[in-house]
Amino acid sequence: MKKKICIASIIVFPPNINGDLKANLLAQIKMMLTFLSHYQDKVKTIIVSNEKLIISNITKNIFDYKNFEVLEIKNKDLNFCNNAKWTVTKYHFAKLDSLQLLNNYFEENRKYNKLIISDIDSIFLDIQRLINISNNIQSIAAINYRDEKNINYTFDEMMTKAIRSCWPDFFSNKKLAWINSGFMIIDINYLPKIIQSSQLIFEWVNKNINYVRNVSDNHYGDETIFSAVFNKFNGKVLNNKSSKVARFFWTCQTKKINKKAISFLNPIIYPSHIHLPAIKYSDQYHRMSILTKLGTIKRLNFIVILLLNYWRFKSIVKFFLIKSFIYRIYKKSKTIFF
Secondary structure, eight states: OOEEEEEEEOOOHHHHHHHHHHHHHHHHHHHHHHHGGGGOOOOOOOEEEOOHHHHHHHHHHTTTGGGGGEEEOGGGGHHHHOOOOOGGGGGHHHHHHHHHHHHHHHHHTTTTTEEEEEOOOOEEEHHHHHHHHHHHOEEEEEEEOGSSSSSSHHHHHHHHHHHHOOTTTTTSSSSOOOOEEEEEEGGGHHHHHHHHHHHHHHHHHHHTHHHHHTTTTOEEEEEEEEHHHHHHHHHEEEOOOOOEEEEEESOOOOOOOOOSSOOOOOOOOOOOOEEEEGGGGGGGGGHHHHHHHHHTTTGGGGHOOOOOHHHHHHHHHHHHHHHHHHHHHHHHHHHOOO
């Protein structure tokens, strides 16, 4: 029997979460599932959450439960989240906490051989291409967006030390990858290896948090652990500038976003999966609502791409205009005369 792929997303609600953040998280998952609902007959979809009832209630009108499931993870089982030292990103480790639960599920349901993990601030536009490439992944595949980060060789030194906390003999003479954990294809046979190694790497990273942040563009989260695993297992790199499988795409522009970040998506040959990290920001909340409505009609995918390109272009122009000399003169004169 030909084995199938499974798509999983993780949504963990922190204790005492405020209403706005909770509504934002639910809007994100509704957006993603709206796009994914067109492919229910082709892939299994799993949501891992510590609020099973809430997720079930918002998804019952989107998904046919024959090929959809919500797995509950107990708060006491959020070991990575609970042990993370940096409070700001404690729940950025929820993916790691979900791996054991997912592995248990796949041991009981052996008809799946590939797992796609997606962040909820994402959209799916073409499942068949994902199915085709997934069949060729032997370990793990992900976007390497190292070039879009403000890092240098010190990142490689840190990553090597992190990997050696689990595999002391590890050596590499090439630039190591920094992957986007918002989209990963994992061979299910590798899950036990990832689970086992993640704990050791996490303990090292947690112990050396300031060092990790200093050489990682002030970043600290599950991407450090997944990047270590990716580099050790020589994962398949997805090019963020040309991949037809997945892209990481900003719909805003700030001084922290590298100029090398992609700024255009082909509306004719668009990627199967697009991770939109800025779509959840408060000033872009209405955009998430627009995408969700468009996502109900699969034939409008090209309009979705046009909108993403427009939002990205508009943000770049606005950002550089505000930084321009003319704008600064205008702003200064306005304060003097008005």
